[in-house]
Each structure stands twice: as structure tokens, then as C-alpha cells.
Amino acid sequence: MRADVWAPFAAHVACRTGGQDLPLVRAEDGWWRGPALANGQDYAFVVDGNGPFPDPRSPRQPHGVHGPSQAFDASAFAWSDSAWSGRDARGAVFYELHVGTFTPRGTLDAAAADLTRLAAVGIEVVELMPIAPMPGERGWGYDGVSLFAVYEQYGGPAALQRFVDAAHGLGIAVALDVVYNHFGPDGNYVAAFGPYLTSAHHTPWGDAINLDQPHSDEVRRFFADNALRWFRDFHVDVLRLDAVHALKDTSARHFLAQLSDEVTALATELGRPLSLVAESDLNEPSMVLPTDQGGLGQTAQWADDVHHAVRAYLTGDSTGYYGDFGSIETLNKAFQHVFVHDGGWSSFRGAAWGTPVPDSLDRRKFVVFASNHDQVGNRAIGDRPSTLLSPGAHATSLALVLLSPFTPLLFQGEEYGETRPFLFFSHHDEPLGTAVSEGRVAEFARHGWPPNVPIPDPQAEATFRASVIDPSGGSASIRAWVRDVMATRPLTLAPDAWERHPVSVTEKAPRQLTMTGPVRIHANLSAEPVAFEGRPLAVFGDVAIAGEGFTLQPDAVALVRA
Structure with missing residues (x-):
């Protein structure tokens, strides 16, 4: 070079x-x-x-x-994945992991050694949380700098190549979470070189990335080249684009559309599918429409409304943005129409929000989850659904995600019922480190967090260590349930499966839930037994089968072929 x-x-x-x-x-x-x-x-x-x-x-x-x-x-690097033909991200089972807490060693090589376990579960795409260099010895990765490099504590760039090569050898695609909406505050020197940022737009991190002001062509080229580098030089299959709603761009051609077209061209050149998955708060279906139809061309986007509908229904939580969720009707709307906020009023935002998703739009273009790094780690004590829900409600959440018409994502440890928290952690120098710790406490105090309940200090190494998962633990019943649910997934992937068996979510009585589809989910989260027709493919909890029907005791779940 x-x-x-x-x-x-x-x-x-x-x-x-x-x-x-x-x-x-x-x-x-x-x-x-x-x-x-x-x-x-x-x-x-x-x-x-x-x-x-x-x-x-x-x-x-x-x-x-x-x-x-x-x-x-x-x-x-001597690649051994010449037989790898790639994987369509739409409809594949994603698995989000944080390299530093996925194994006790916290490296890409250690993570690669545990990929056989994920392959046995049926994971088809492993999604790495950001791996760009960041200050200190630990962090989530969303304040990275030097975006073309790989965090040395994880093993550096050669380790990423080894990880991808190992994953492809097991039939697993690799997704990389990249942050193009800001640079981290520590170690960011781009301003010494040129106008990478602009005060014409503002984001939660300050000045926006310069995508539409003078000299923006080279800034756009910087980020597009970064994306193409991961696909070409590191054989990555998917990029997850963090918080694209913070990419402020008033150009005639939005940067995301430019990136989509360039990635499509590279996929043709390489002869394998390459995908872009956007995290977007906009609730706009144009995000996943092709660029030749006026869209931004993303392969898929995260669908937070589905998560909120599932979580609020199962937990009864109505705080913050969960306030518009919680009813069975809202849960049904999320599964049928993706966006709950699709032009109506969003009380959390204080505005009308979103646009309806056309019925004809492939639901596999929406990635759904019962938990992820944000929905767990941004809670004060990083508690997971496995510690908040009853076993039956937890099993229900997993089935709703994995057997939905969408593209499912599991968060690390979810496949066996991990109970260890995933906390927010960092390792900044002073005075930034103290500011982060104090800011965390102040943030939750504003939300009414009890002052006598301590919030783990993000700067403490113990906070990081507490987040390392332990696959030898968890729940044997959840582990078996995930195996059984995954075994029924092929029924949901038939070409016309969802046309023949449209999705809906209803209640026979309060807290007695049924999701229809190619595989019906019956869940009894009430205090009374409830009877259903059919022969179960799989059961969780106390289920009595008699003839062509069965009875679910409280906190039990059953799967039935449609």
C-alpha cells in the first residue's frame, strides 16, 4: 500500500x-x-x-x-472458502454477538472456536457488534474510530479474516455491524485532515457526517470504500448499518442508495449475495425498496415495533416507548403490518410517525427479535427476558420470533436461556470516563430509577466481566425448546407458506394466545388450563395430549402444524 x-x-x-x-x-x-x-x-x-x-x-x-x-x-491471507457461494440474508436466522463477552478470552479466534455450537443450533448468520478500534480494553464498539481497522484486543484484521473463513467452512454467513453516523469522541482525528463533519446538520453526537455539503463527495467515498473493503477483502456477507436515521443527507441521491447500488455491483462481480441491513427509527418502507423504485435499496431493516409489541404484551411494561404497545390488537398489527406506528400518533415521539408497509412487501425484509444489545444493555441493570419472564412467556417470545414471517435474530445466549446480564460498559480515559459513569446514573435518575438501587458503573472491569456469557449454564428446557422450534422452521420457509396460512395473533381468552401461520403457536399465559385442537409438533411445559386435541396448563406452549 x-x-x-x-x-x-x-x-x-x-x-x-x-x-x-x-x-x-x-x-x-x-x-x-x-x-x-x-x-x-x-x-x-x-x-x-x-x-x-x-x-x-x-x-x-x-x-x-x-x-x-x-x-x-x-x-x-490464504482463504479456504472458495466453495462458499454466500447466503441470502432474508429469512436467515441471525445471531448477534459481542466478541469481548461471547467467550472468556474475548477474541475473534476464541469466538471462531465456538462457531460449531452455533451451527448445531441452526444459526445461519453471525452478526458481530462493531469491531473498529476504540479506546481502552473494552467497550460495545459504537464509539469506534479508524473505521478501516479492527480492534486489536479482538485480534486485529487477520483475526477477522480467520473468523470469516471458519464461519464459511461451517456454512455460516458473517454480518458486521458498522457505524457510519459518527466517529467516537476519543482517538478521532479526521478533523485534522478535512471536512468529514458538518455543522449544517446535528445528531445526538454533535455535528453530522458530511454527506451533502462542500467536499462531501470524498466523505461519501470514504464510507462507501469502507463497506466495499469488508465485502471484498474480508469476505463479509452482510453489513448492519447502525442508526441510519442519523445519516443526514439532502442530496439528490441519498448516500444509502449510492451504497446499495455499489454493493449490488460488487455482488455481481464477486458472484455471491451481499446484503445491507439498516437500523432505522423512521418506520419508512422506502428503506427496503429497490433504488430503481425510488427506495434506498437496503436488503432489510430492523423492526423495533415488533420487539416492542412482543415485550410489552408479555411483560406488561408501559414505560417510555412501550406506552403505545401492550395489547393483543397491537401485537397483531405488528405481525400483520410490521410498523405499529405507520402514520398514526406516537406518544413517545410526540408526533405522527411512519408510513404503512404495503401488503406486497416481502416480510423477510424486516429483522425481528425478542432481545438485542440495545434492548438488554440499555436497561439500567442489563437484565434479559430470561430473568424477567416466566419460563412459558420466555418460550413464547422465542417461538414468536423464530416462527414469524420475518427474518429472526437471536442475541448471544438467548439460545439456551442465558441469565447473566448484558450491561453497558466502556474503558475511557479521564475525564471522559467519569463523565460516562456519572451520565449513566443521571440518565436513569431522570427516568425514576430508585436512588437506593445501584447502577453498575460502566467504567468498572467487573461490569464487563459480569456480561460474559456462560453456555454451560442457562436452562435445559429452553435449550431443548429452541432446538424443537428450529426443527419446525422449514415449514415456514415454503414458497407459498404464508399465502396459504396468513399470520395473525389473537387471544382465545385474556393471556391465551394463538399465532396463526404455517406453524401455529398456542401459549397459555393465564392462570387456567385451556384446550386446543390439533396434534402438537413440540410442547413446552405441562401439556396433556388426548386424541386430536391437547390441554395447556398455565405457562405452557405448543406448536401445531397448520
Whole structure:
């Protein structure tokens, strides 16, 4: 590789390497051309006498977010996945994991060694939470910097290649969660090089990424090249795009549409499917419409409304954004129409919100879940559904997700009923570290959290350690239930399965739930026994089968073929 960098306003740029400052030559469009770099060679940039700064496109940061970059030859890896033809993300079973807490070692190599367990469960896409370099020795990853590199504590870029290669060998696709809506506050030096940010728009993190102001073409190119790099050089199959509603872009062609078209072209070149999955709060079906139909071209998007409808119904929680959810009618609307807020009033937002999803739109374009890193970790004590719900209600939540017409996602440990929390944790230097800890307490105090109940300190190593999952624990009954539910999933994947058996969610009586579909789910969450017709394919809890019917005792669930 060469030490080239974009710095459109600089008068002088030098590459500091081997104890020398080597001047770069100004080229076109604000680029500067530098010397060739050997694999493993450290380098940094001095811009108008300031620095040295790591390369905004650094392929490796072995010395931390503030240290020099290091050249990395991604083409040197000996791939063994030539037989891998890819996987359509739509309808596949996703599994979200955090590398640092998925195993006690907390590395990509350790995670790769446990992929056989996930393959046995039936996981088809492993989704890694962000792995960009971040400050310190732990964190969720959403405040990463040096976005072209891989966090060294996880093993660096070569470890990611080994992980993907191992996953493909087991028939598992790999999704990578990427953050294009902001740079982390610590170790972010892009402002020293050029206008990557703009004050024309604002986000929860401050100035927005510059996608539509002067010099935005190169900023858009930065993020598009980043996405293409993961697909091409690391054989990643899916990118999950974090909080795309914070990508402020008034251009004639939205950045997401540009990215979609470029990824589609690369998929044709590589001969395998490549997917983009957006996290969006907008409730707009145009997010997943093709670009030639005026949409933004995303393969799929997360559907939080389905999560909220399931959780609020099962727990009775009506705080915050759960206030518009909780009834059986709302649960049914979510399963039939995806967005509960589809043009009507959202009390949490204080505005009308969303647009209806056309009945003709493939429901596999919506990713649903009973828990994920946000819905668990953003709770004060990181408690999971497995600790909040009765066993039968927990089993119901898993069946509703896995046997829905949507694309299902499990969060790490959910497949066996993990009870350890997933907490918010970080490892910032001072004074940012104290600000994060105090801000966490203040945030939940505003929501009425009891002052006598301590909130785990995100900066404490013990908070991180408490979040490491333990696959040897959990619940044997949940483990078996997930196995049984997964065994019935093929019935939901037949080409015309949902046309012949449309989805609906109803109650026979309060808390006696039935979801119709290719596989019917009957759940008795009431205090009285309830009888249903049919022969169960699988049962959870106390179920009495007699002839062509069965009786569910309280907190029991059964699956029946339609």
C-alpha cells in the first residue's frame, strides 16, 4: 500500500515513518500521494506541522487509537472458502454477538472456536457488534474510530479474516455491524485532515457526517470504500448499518442508495449475495425498496415495533416507548403490518410517525427479535427476558420470533436461556470516563430509577466481566425448546407458506394466545388450563395430549402444524 491521504485544505503533508518525515506530493481532488509502505510498517501523518495523526483509512492500529497506523496486506491471507457461494440474508436466522463477552478470552479466534455450537443450533448468520478500534480494553464498539481497522484486543484484521473463513467452512454467513453516523469522541482525528463533519446538520453526537455539503463527495467515498473493503477483502456477507436515521443527507441521491447500488455491483462481480441491513427509527418502507423504485435499496431493516409489541404484551411494561404497545390488537398489527406506528400518533415521539408497509412487501425484509444489545444493555441493570419472564412467556417470545414471517435474530445466549446480564460498559480515559459513569446514573435518575438501587458503573472491569456469557449454564428446557422450534422452521420457509396460512395473533381468552401461520403457536399465559385442537409438533411445559386435541396448563406452549 501507499501512504496516500485526503487533506484538501492542507498546505503541507508528510508521512512520519522510521523516524523520518517524508513529504507527500499534492495530487488532484485534495489527495496527497506518499511513499510505498511495507506490510507491518508503522506510519502516521503530519499535517501543516500538526500531529502525527493516524491515517483516517488506517488498516491497522496495533498501538491504540492515538498511536501510529500500520500497513496491512489484506491480500496475504490464504482463504479456504472458495466453495462458499454466500447466503441470502432474508429469512436467515441471525445471531448477534459481542466478541469481548461471547467467550472468556474475548477474541475473534476464541469466538471462531465456538462457531460449531452455533451451527448445531441452526444459526445461519453471525452478526458481530462493531469491531473498529476504540479506546481502552473494552467497550460495545459504537464509539469506534479508524473505521478501516479492527480492534486489536479482538485480534486485529487477520483475526477477522480467520473468523470469516471458519464461519464459511461451517456454512455460516458473517454480518458486521458498522457505524457510519459518527466517529467516537476519543482517538478521532479526521478533523485534522478535512471536512468529514458538518455543522449544517446535528445528531445526538454533535455535528453530522458530511454527506451533502462542500467536499462531501470524498466523505461519501470514504464510507462507501469502507463497506466495499469488508465485502471484498474480508469476505463479509452482510453489513448492519447502525442508526441510519442519523445519516443526514439532502442530496439528490441519498448516500444509502449510492451504497446499495455499489454493493449490488460488487455482488455481481464477486458472484455471491451481499446484503445491507439498516437500523432505522423512521418506520419508512422506502428503506427496503429497490433504488430503481425510488427506495434506498437496503436488503432489510430492523423492526423495533415488533420487539416492542412482543415485550410489552408479555411483560406488561408501559414505560417510555412501550406506552403505545401492550395489547393483543397491537401485537397483531405488528405481525400483520410490521410498523405499529405507520402514520398514526406516537406518544413517545410526540408526533405522527411512519408510513404503512404495503401488503406486497416481502416480510423477510424486516429483522425481528425478542432481545438485542440495545434492548438488554440499555436497561439500567442489563437484565434479559430470561430473568424477567416466566419460563412459558420466555418460550413464547422465542417461538414468536423464530416462527414469524420475518427474518429472526437471536442475541448471544438467548439460545439456551442465558441469565447473566448484558450491561453497558466502556474503558475511557479521564475525564471522559467519569463523565460516562456519572451520565449513566443521571440518565436513569431522570427516568425514576430508585436512588437506593445501584447502577453498575460502566467504567468498572467487573461490569464487563459480569456480561460474559456462560453456555454451560442457562436452562435445559429452553435449550431443548429452541432446538424443537428450529426443527419446525422449514415449514415456514415454503414458497407459498404464508399465502396459504396468513399470520395473525389473537387471544382465545385474556393471556391465551394463538399465532396463526404455517406453524401455529398456542401459549397459555393465564392462570387456567385451556384446550386446543390439533396434534402438537413440540410442547413446552405441562401439556396433556388426548386424541386430536391437547390441554395447556398455565405457562405452557405448543406448536401445531397448520
